[in-house]
Amino acid sequence: MEFWIIFTKMVLLVYIAVQCVQENVSHISWVVLAFLIYFSTNITVYLFKNHTTKKAVLALSIAITTVAYLVVHPLFSLILPLTIVELAAGWIEKKLFILLLALVPILDMDPSLRPIYSLVAFLSFLIFSLTSTYGEKLLKNEELNDSMRRKLQKLTKNINENTEYIRQSEYTFKLEERNRISQEIHDKIGHSMTGALFQMEAAKRLLMTDPDKATELLQNAINISKEGIENIRLTLKNLKPPTEQMGIHRLKLLIDDFNAKQPLKTVLTHEGNLDIISPIQWKIIHENITEALTNALKYSHASQVSVDLKVLNKLIRVEVRDNGAGTDTIRKGLGIIGMEERTAAVHGKVIIDSTQGFSVTMLLPFE
Template sequence: MEFWIIFTKLLLLVYIAYLAVQTNISHISWIVLAFLVYFCANITLYIIKNNTIKRILHMVSIAITTGAYLFVDPLFSLLLPLSIVELAAGFFDKKITLLILSLLPILYMNESLKPLYGLVACLSFMILSLTTIYSDRLVKNEAQIDTMRKKLQKLTKNINENTEYIRQSEYTFKLEERNRISQEIHDKIGHSMTGALFQMEASKRLMETDPQKATELLQNAINISKEGIENIRLTLKNMKPPTEQVGIHRLKLLIDDFNAKQQIKTVLTHEGNLDIIAPIQWKIIHENVTEALTNAMKYSHATHVSVDLKVLNKLVRVEVKDNGAGTAMIKKGLGIIGMEERTASVHGKIIVDSSDGFSVTTLLPLG
């Protein structure tokens, strides 16, 4: 705001100096002195921050301008409107009041100066009004930015706290799962193995004195060991998730992670019996989808990507398709070549199409 007011005053000073020198050469020294005094007062005005002193300096500036108008050159009256408007702005809120106050001196001026003074007064009023509006908006925007910055800091703090909570929850879950497995092994398998060991120790002691009893104890130990082995097998079977759950879960995690890090909306759909997909096929599907999403992020300029997994009668079909610009000529880079090699290792096939967006389809045979 102050920059534009200072700039306007400098323009007025240059204009007054030019006209005064042209018409009043004999008083050049007084004109220069008036300029210097006015310049010093106004420089001090914009350096000091105290409002009371600033108002006093505004009045001093008006007094200097009035004196220069009366005793040096009438053109100095052109500096009055801006000083009056600046001073009055600290006391009156209505803009029309400022304009009226800046126009009051026109009643006491020479007729020849009135049009020019009126024009300068109107321009000074407009400049101050525009700079005030700009300054108010700037302050408002800075306040909004400050508010948004505080909200962002708060959100970041909440995210960090939630991330820490999730990490602690995952760690707690792992500890609980380890404790559960340990307790299950201790209660079922540990007791069985201990019982079998006791039976075998007793059979060893009775081997010479009572072979029949020793044989009976040894058979009991064998039966207990078989039961323990079966418990181990059942425990491991219950702990191990189905292959299709691991595969589709990893794929969902991949899509969720991609959505969180990129602006491209990605959707996963699937249908069919996922149980019949082999682990090696899940591995190839996961790697091919990862490569296709990376290519879509780098080259497609797309806003939407769909990942469609279908289990058909004799094959698994996985299509990754985006709504990007596509390309007139498909140039196979290392990414697509790698996908083809991986897929070919299990007798599958890759189909690339760029007629509508860009799509990569993986076909894997079943059985």
């Protein structure tokens, strides 16, 4: 804002200087002196940060300009309106009153100067209004940027703290799970194996003296070992998550990761008995959905994609549909061909539709 005000004053001073030279003013030294005093005073205005001091210097500048207008040359009145507008803006809120105040000197002015003075007063008011509005907006934007920067720093700090908390929670969970598994093995399997070992040691000692008793002890050891093996099998079975949980959880993770990294909103819905889906079918579903989402991101110009998984009576139906513009001609590239080949490997079928957006539907049969 200050740059444009100074620039406007310099233009007015140059205009006054040119007019004085053309008129061949006899007291040119006084003109130069008035120029220097006015220029020094107005440069000083922008060196002070205190508003009271600035207003005082602006008032002094108006006084110097008035003296120069009355004593040196009438054209010095042209630099009066902008200074009046600058000074009045600190007290008067309504801009129309500021313009009227800048036009007050025209009442006691040579009639020949009134048109150009009015024009300069209006232009000075317009330039000051535009630059002050722009400066206020710029200041608000800077304050908004500072506020957003502080919020961003706070959010980044929270994310880092949450990430560290999640990492520590995962580590703690792993330790607790390892401790639980260790305790379970010790309580169930360890005791069984120790009992079987004692039975076999006793049978070894009685093998020559009491074969029947030794045989009984060995049979007990065998039974205990079988029980221990069964406990191992049950423990491992309980630790291993079901196939359907691995499949749907992996699919949810894929969708969440895609939503986090891409602007395309993706919604997953599922229905039916997921236990029926085999591991190889889950693999094909996962790979085909990944390919379909990639194609939607690259070509569809859509804002949303829906992924719908349904287990019906005779088959598994998976549909990936976007709300894009679609296409009149479907060209099967390597991605669609790959989906068809993977699906055909398990006797399935892929249906492509582009009438309403673009959709890829997989039909996978099961026994």
